[in-house]
Amino acid sequence: MLNERNPIPVSEAVKRVTGFYKKGETEYIPLTNAHQRILADDLKADHDVPPFDRSPYDGYALRSADTTEVTEHNPKILEVVGHIGAGSVHHEHVANNQVVRIMTGAPIPDGADAVIMLEDTTTFEQDGRTYVTVRKSLQHQQNISFQGEDVGEGSVLVNKGTVINPGIVALLATFGYAQVPVTKKPVIGVIATGSELLEVDQPLEQGKIRNSNAYMIMAQLERAGAIPKYYGQLPDDLSESLEKISEVMKEVDFVVTTGGVSVGDYDLLPEIYHQIGAEVLFNKVAMRPGSVTTVAAIDDRLLYGLSGNPSACYVGFELFVRPIIDHYLAKETIGMQQEQAILAADFSKANPFDRFVRGRYQVKNGQLVAEPTGKDKSNMVHSLAKANCFIQLPGGTEGYKKGDQVTIHLLGE
Amino acid sequence: MLNERNPIPVSEAVKRVTGFYKKGETEYIPLTNAHQRILADDLKADHDVPPFDRSPYDGYALRSADTTEVTEHNPKILEVVGHIGAGSVHHEHVANNQVVRIMTGAPIPDGADAVIMLEDTTTFEQDGRTYVTVRKSLQHQQNISFQGEDVGEGSVLVNKGTVINPGIVALLATFGYAQVPVTKKPVIGVIATGSELLEVDQPLEQGKIRNSNAYMIMAQLERAGAIPKYYGQLPDDLSESLEKISEVMKEVDFVVTTGGVSVGDYDLLPEIYHQIGAEVLFNKVAMRPGSVTTVAAIDDRLLYGLSGNPSACYVGFELFVRPIIDHYLAKETIGMQQEQAILAADFSKANPFDRFVRGRYQVKNGQLVAEPTGKDKSNMVHSLAKANCFIQLPGGTEGYKKGDQVTIHLLGE
Known part of the structure; x- marks a missing residue:
């Protein structure tokens, strides 16, 4: 297996890998699970925001014409003819010299064209009726949040491919996305190779080390937005490795192995690639660490052979596996x-x-x-x-x- | 409920809140779930790394003294007396003019004190024995990774309070942490208030808006490392709200409500705080947005009254809720x-x-x-x-x- 290897530049290696990308399907998930997932469709407004003209303050809805002459020293008394809590609607027309008590967010009643803040008024009762003293003049349309001023119906608010953050969750809720279209996460098989490896819970033995790469890769996969599936460790045995890798290839979207890609006598992956008919895209990259990183393909499935050296493994993952995951998730930005x-x-x-x-x-x-x-x-x-x-x-x-x-x-x- | 409110500076508000912090307990979780959790104990090396003197290359372990005179033009032939794969051990002493074939990561056999890289040798067979021709001189201890040179047994590698990233996962695996001590996540109750709110899956009605704050807060809680528990929406009804909030307070570590903290007639939270005997830490902060943010405490439990306005709610969360979560998780760094x-x-x-x-x-x-x-x-x-x-x-x-x-x-x- 001591084949000649020709190093290629990092950019060329990335290019060869991304040529094999495939995009994940769309799935619908509950809004409460959507944080950090990737939006699979454009997020569109299904209605105007605000959905109606509404009050931005607690106060009184009134006719601005009634306040034209009003000043601090020339106050005016108006009659309170109704009360609108947020979520309720006042159905009568507001007439001259009438006001309606209104809460933040409540719809402006018919006939009113401005809102005076609670702080700018005082109230009193007389003969079973309620009155309010106003001490300032209001402009037509003053203190009104207009229908559609924040967002117009049908507008695209967030592009597909965006990572869903808490602000986007708020938009999804506002526009009725109880189920959210997101790209499915790819499932990526992880296999560690090397007879020197012990599992994490095994005691140390002379000549052996605990397997750390597989766990590291699984965390890197999670960080990148994929679902890792661990298939354990393989000893340096050709037929056993061949069987296992062929089996795993059928169950997942991609496979990542660590170790077994150097030029040592026990580095079996090159032979395995040959026997399962995988096309080697490259087996040496002009970089340090990770120069022995190998990627092979069978049909549209990639088989990553990352180095057994932890740092080389880590770098090889971020440079060559991460972009494929980003592509799969149809993210707006690819790679680091x-x-x-x-x-x-x-x-x-x-x-x-x-x-x-x-x-x-x-x-x-x-x-x-x-x-x-x-x-x-x-x-x-x-x-x-x-x-x-x-x-x-x-x-x-x-x-x-x-x-x-x-x-x-x-x-x- | 139109009490006078005195705004306090943001820094003073944060201080009052963090005075109530409590730290979460430690729990042990499988290594494969540890990514992004907070380490609850210092991560210590349970052995030296490397755990034994080992070869950083594929090559031959030899006695450097045998190569003293060797040059490109004065090569030397040495006999191959063994073969050490990674994970196996060579038990015989290496004598003068002998070498042992050695894989990357395998232990240096007794008697050898240097490793020559495979690329710097050629091999041949003669009379059933294997020989290697070496063409360069090696120094005593050349190309050996020494026991403990990366990490000494007992040293602290990562401090408690650190967010576990993929590199730390690799260290945890190396040192046998099949179960990882992490700080429990706080469980935080979320309640939306306001009769104007519709749930996400409800069609719009005149005067109403869909509840977006609760979903946004749940995503912010997740981002901060807490577990959100949603208790739904409360109408503007005192006795119903009182009962619900009292019940929720018993089930979670903290409670966050949105809405109901302004000075409107339907803003019931101040009355609820009063009736359940909660001490109001502050009810006005000198900032925009979010000036009406209110925090109250019963015993050691905090009750956050965030604004019903989405931006004010978002800011209030990040400034006042997030530090309490960071404290609870015993993170090294607190707040944004x-x-x-x-x-x-x-x-x-x-x-x-x-x-x-x-x-x-x-x-x-x-x-x-x-x-x-x-x-x-x-x-x-x-x-x-x-x-x-x-x-x-x-x-x-x-x-x-x-x-x-x-x-x-x-x-x-």
């Missing part, structure tokens, strides 16, 4: 958000390949600054815990200095 | 992250109160810039959908200009 930042520490290692250094960015006085989260030994899981971005350092240079501008890829923590 | 940003548009309205404008920030050439997401009419739900921050504009000024530096509060989208 990229920004410019100032490097906060020297990074002296030169490299012929692009480097994706695990880093942490912060905002200092409104400016993004980023620094590596640890020594960049590729076997160090430690630095992943603090990372909230990758710092991309293009290859072929003499290293980078504190203060240099760099591109960072946000992990979405 | 605050940063400095450049205002990208004029905001001309002056205000005696602090204003929290719904905004959207972006990074432009490494610099945070923020602008309001819509007209700032407080009844506009629309602008919440795009908001990813609040832009804080201190009161008492003549408005703000494009280019001004402002404080923004990140919503964590």
